[in-house]
Amino acid sequence: MRSVRFVCVFASVVAFGLTTSANAQIEIDIQYIKQLVDAPPTLSNLDPIPEDLGTHGAELGLQDNATTGRFLGQTYSLTVTEVDVGGDFAEAVRSALSSSDLLVLDAPQEQVLMAADMPETAGALLFNTRAADVALRSDACRANLLHTLPSYAMKADALMQFFVQRRWEDIALIAGERPDDQAWADTLENSARKFGLKFGARKTWVFDADMRRNASQEVPLFTQELGDYDVLLVADAADDFARYIPYNTWRPRPVAGSAGLRPVTWHRVVEQWGAAQLQSRFDTLADRPMQDRDYAAWAAVRAIGEAVTRTGAADAETLRAFMLSQEFELAGFKGAPLTFRTWNGQLRQPIPIVHERALVAQAPLEGFLHQRTELDTLGLDQPESRCTAFDN
Template sequence: MLNIADLPEASTALLFNVSAGAPDLRSGNCRANVLHTAASDAMRTDALAQVLVQKRWDDLVMIVGTHAADQSYAEAMRRSLTKFGLRLEGEKTWVFDADMRRNAAQEVPLFTQDFGDYDALILADEVHDFGRYVLYNTWAARPVVGSEGLSAVAWSPVIEQWGAAQLQSRFTEQNGREMNAQDYAAWAALRTLGEAVTRTNASDVATLRGYILSEEFELAGFKGRPLSYRDWNGQLRQPIAVAHLRALVAQAPLEGFLHQVNEMDSLGLDRPESMCEVFE
């Protein structure tokens, strides 16, 4: 993303990040020509942390994978837990390289036994390497959340309210599969451009970018409230679904989690937390 954004020919372009969740892209490594329709890892982990607070699941443990995406998610999760007054009681790194299809029922209980008792187990497995084998194989019968189980995602096929069922069905009919979070981010990017062009009757990047980052811009995103962009780092404000494979459980920000400007800014890096300066 950064290599593309830093190309000379991209200096006068407007780019959309539809897949990378790294918080640093919205902070110290932000770029003025990059807007983010993909939810950041921090937005997703903040959403999950709000649910943990609401359910009073405050005795937490976490298993972290070794991939870069796993590490980024785990770091965002630690930050979110601190932000909402929670903390980890235990953490382990997943280091198995055996075939878990045969060994999960034996290895996972032993691996999780020394966690003792807890309210919920957080999985940082963004590449979906091992998490599916942890479900229902833990030593203690407790909820699994994070990258597997109860997950915070920008979009899920189980979202059907707010007119989303029509968007889901149109996508499935056209593509022969269900719509995922990256698909939604790409759709939101194109809808953003369409909305900006329609409202401004312009096509130059400076005018479109200025309008997109202004208070006048709103995007109908099938999430129950209008979406807008944070003018300090180019991140699309959006509710985050907390769901499992079969149903939507909650949508963050949850009731009671307030913000002095916009409740959706309780998810992810707020203005004082972001070190992005190129948007000022």
């Protein structure tokens, strides 16, 4: 277990007299806890997962908080703790709580739930920036846990809105064997039925051969059995085989999901709404494009900063109450203010639909209406969520 601490201090604030009695000095300590996991074996090594995934997003959020905080007497610090594979995540949480009750968790669902259920975190505020599992926003929700990463359901609904708009009504699906693949596939299927689309054949990818040599022979035969369809969905959460599906299918049809047309939290092709400026600052910091977990970590740290600025407080109870109120909004460079759902703690946000070289669309799409906000057409709406932890 390794920890690194970042501190943004602006002594010049006092020197230039920018603070007042109304803006008393506030120290905000944010603890970022990252669970390292063994990367699953994949059929390609073209796109290795960055070792610093998520971490630089939190660091950029800290810098952005400090930009405003220097005028308000706020000092921000960030401690990044990496828990080794098989390490004691619970102990890392306990150690973090000795310094702060504001915890950003970059961990799989199992560790996120374990942290949220610890007696020591009952009064803390936790942010989930990695686990996209729908259950965490439904029957497995926790009152002390907010989610800045979109769920699988939000991404699936974004795709289905696009399919409805394009009148791609007949869908086939290929899913990997891993639990994450199956969870993503199940969510895609449920979303298709929710939007009234026809869900046809579904196959499980079972190949472990070198697709760099065999894709053009194996994939056409594999997809021939799917019959006819308007669009082929691929559920490959580990980014293992999906890259070999486009242009190798038996029928010439668009591919979407984990390859081809993809719903994402963030992507380098998002350039509108000031996003290019965020992309540039992240690239300067990390020397690579911002990815989904980076954006989720940035949003978590920025949500804390926004709530501190608006309330003048730094305790978990006050910040949580404000984040779940109608007064909270976060400028997220996505063309609409980001807010938290009061029934399950999910951060509402638009979902870009992209291919590798361009932004194709951004959901919610025109024509999909909601009595509260069109953003609630993505993911679990209040009647769909079985979360009861937020009832009070």
